Each structure stands twice: as structure tokens, then as C-alpha cells.
Amino acid sequence: MTEEEYNTGAVPLSSYFSYFLTLFHPIVAVIFMFIEVVSEWWICLLQFWLGIVGSPDQISSITFEYKLLMLGIGNVLGWLFIQIRAIIGAYGVRRSNKIVHGELLNHVIHCPLSFFDTTPLGRILNRFSVDVAQTDHLLYMMLQFVLNLTINMFGQIIIIAISTPLMLAIGIPALILYFVISTLYMRAA
Template sequence: MSLLHSACLSSFNSADIKSPKEEDQEPEELTPVGEEQMEVHIGPEEVKKVGAVSLKVYRSYWMSVGKWLALSVLVSLLLMQASRNLSDWWLSHWITHMGHQNATGQNRPSAAVYARQLVRFIRSQSKGKVSPQLKFFLTVYGCIAAINTVFTAARAFLFAYGAICAAVIIHNKLLLRVLKATTVFFDVTPVGRIVNRFSSDLYCVDDTLPFILNIFLATTYGLFGTLLMISYSLPWILLVLVPLVILYFYMQRYYRFTSRELKRLTAITLSPIYTQFSETLTGLTTIRASRAVARFEEENTHRLELNQRCLYIGNTAVQWLDIRLQMIGVAVVTSIAIIAIIEHGQKRGNPGLVGLAMSYALSITNLLSGVIASFTQTETQMVSVERLDEYFTEIPIEPQEGHIE
């Protein structure tokens, strides 16, 4: 991963990205009438923030969604996951009850017992005869499934509505702030930088961020539900999960630092492309008359290359993470299978709960990798909200009242 850092940083020379000292010298201090003097980072070079996305950015998006609407989404997710785990537990309880009822004279029910029970159930259905006990299990299972469907639909509707509300509010705030900006702001800010905010960053807020945030919340709740059910069904799996969680934590932390900075570099190198494209269209006649087409093509190719380097290294970092997660996942599933076999050999626990734990154990690796990947992508997409939030607070605006002296 350190090679990715060095490769990415070496692709930008001193003329492309300024040093911190040079960045501090370039921004001008703009003093809007009626407001306190503030230092804003606008000018020829765009400033790239370093480090984790601040909690203020997450709070800004939370408030854009609406605090009560966002809370309703989290509650609906909790109820959806709880009803899903409850339906799985009820199914395992049903299987355990069938085994104890039909395994007469056997120490432990076998697969043949469940097969005979299934055959009897199919025959009774064809004859129109269903026992009251079977009706009870089917009714409860059907009710739980119906409740899960309701909570799933509510969660999908609330999340989609919240994402639309956030996108509309952020767009309106950005548009209103830019329309009220001072003339000096448009003089010192390239057009491509503003277009980048209204195109690439707003697209992330409209589409990419809600999509990946939905995956992150679903996998996070699914992971907690899975850990709870496994701990209840097969407590010895916790011996494997504890070092697994520690290893996953350091791995995702190491990966997130690189991915976050690459996203910022990608966003910064995209603005010059928009700027040159706009300037080229405006002065196309002059460029052709001056026979400067080759020079502009070379400059455009250079800027595209800088942006594509960031994208390429970002995709390489994703593959780096996937390979290590798959290797760890194979070791984890093998360990869980060994623990389940040992438990079965010692005749501890019932087959329903052991089967439930095994089914959840097969999916826990995907959930852990999904949480890391989706959280990293969510934080990466939150960089767009961070960039938009800069314009909400740092753009100097014209006075809305009084007169201009």
C-alpha cells in the first residue's frame, strides 16, 4: 500500500500541486460587506484537505436528510433486521421440534428423519390434511415474513425519500450561495471548478452516495444481527471473531487512508479538465487562428493523464483490499467449520441451532468485507459533501440589504 502512496504522489510534480507553504501564500482574503473578515481558499490552485472527513460534514448531511427522517430510517433498518433474524430462528426452532418429535428411539435426529417428515408433509398437503401443530408453525412463520416485508418496504421508501430530500436541499443551498457570490469570487475562481461542484460532486450526492450508504447501513445491521445469532447458537465462534475483528479493523484503517486521499486527488485533478474544456470552447476560433491546437491538445492530454492516474491507483487499492479479505475469509470459514464439527462430536447443542450458526458463518466473511468496502466507499463519497460544504461556508456573498458605497 505504501507503493500506491508513492506512485500516486510521484505522478504530480511541483507545478501540478502546490506545497503547503505555497498554498498558504496564494489564497486572498475577501471581506464581504456586513460579515466578519475570513480567509477563504479560492484562487488559481484548489486546496486539498488532508485527514479523515470531519464529523461536521456527516452532521451537515444528516441535517439535510432531516434528523427525524434519518432516525426513522435507522429504526426501520433495525426492525427489518430483527424480523429477519427472528424468522431464521423460528425456522431452526421448527426443525429442532420436528427432530425431537420424530426421532423416537434415536439419540440424535438424522437427515433421514427430516426427509421423512418432509415427505409426510407433502402427502398431507396433497390430501388436504394439515395437523394443527403444523398450521401453528406455518402461521407464525408467515406472520414474521409478512412483518419483515412491511419493514423492508418502509425502510426502502424512507431511505429513498431521505436521499431525495438531502439532494434537493444541498443543491438549493449551493445554487443560492453561488448566485449571491461577489464579483471578485467569479474573477478569481475558474469556471471549471464551479462546474465540477455542480456536476461531479452533486452527482455523488444525488446517486452514488445514497447507493453506497444504503449498502453500508444494510451490511452493518446484517453484521450485528449475524454476530448476535452466531453468539447465541455457537458461542465458541467468538474465539475466532475477536482476532478477526481486530485484524479487519487495522486493515480497513490502513486502506481507508489511501482511498480517501486518492478520492480528493481525483476531485482536484478533475476541475482543471472542466476549466480547459470551457475555455477551449469559448476561444476556439482564436486557438485555430493562432495555430495553437496542438498545444491545447497536449495540455488536455496531460491533465487527463493526471486524473486517470488517480483513478487507476484507486482501483488498484480496491484490488489490494479484496485479495486480503478473501484470504482471511477462507481461513475464517475453515476455523468455523472445525469448531462446528467439534461441537457436534461432543454432542453439544441441538442440530437446529448448529445449522443456523453454520449458515450465518458462511455469510459473515462477506458481511465483514462488505462493511469495510462500503464504509470506505461511503467515506470516499462524503468527500463530495465536504467539498460542497466548503462552498456553503467560504464563498463571500454580496450584501443583501443596504447600498454599495
């Protein structure tokens, strides 16, 4: 019996990209990314508007009732964007599950008989139950989290730059320095 081999190291970025391509048809992927960007930027704009509503001296010509009305409409639209994003995401996860499970089943069915002699049955069952279930749930949630965080970060940087332009002179070099340090750290870890 030979020693079992495991892959080590980071998962290649191409694997995540190919998973994203199984989520959506390319046209739906463009719509999903558009709604993702709009919903996250809408949340940033609502936070900016909330700062205007909370400050009595900013835009004093607008009545308080109008500010609250705009905030209410903004929240309803934000909720609508998030619901559309969730529906498209559920469709994508369902589509991805079909493709990933189908390819996995197809590969297992077409394996030579020697594969079944050398591979424990429990390992094959785990691929179809535990491992794929984690992929079904966690991978999409992590993709959604990374997209939300990235888009929200750029939105916050833009909002801060609007109110404090000097921040760009300090913030952008600090962001580049952080990226370089984190890249070096990830290689060393």
C-alpha cells in the same frame, strides 16, 4: 493563472454526519434508525426461524403448518418494514436534495464576480449536474448499505452466539484484530 487546488485524503466523518442531518429532522432520524434496526433484525430472526423450520427435530411440538404460517407472517412484516424504510428514505433524500442544492445555489449566487472570472462555466455547471446528482443517489445508497451491513452483522453475531457460545471467545478477538489491521492499512494506503 494559478494552479488549481484539490483536497486529498479521506472525507472526514463529520461530513457524513452532517449529510445524515440534512436527510432527516432529528425526530424522523430516530424513527428511521429504529425502523432500520427493526427491519434488519427482523431479517436475521427470519433466517433463524427458517433454520427451525428446516430442522424436523428442533421444536417438534410445533406443527409444520404453524411454522410455515409464522414464516409467512414474518415475511409479510419484513416486507412492510422495508417498504416503510424506503418511503422514509425517499422523503429524506428529497429533503436533503433541497437543502444541499439550496445551500450550493446560495453560495454560488453570493460569490464575488472575480469567482466567475476565474472559474470556468463548465465547472460550475458540473457541480449542479453531475457532482450533485452523484451525491443525491450514491451517498444515500452507501449510507443505507453501511447501516444494513453493520446491523445485519451484529444480528448474525448474536444468532451465532446463541447457538454456539464458544464463538464469542474466538470471534470477538478476531474482530478486534481485524479492526486494528484495517485501521493500520487505511493509514498506510
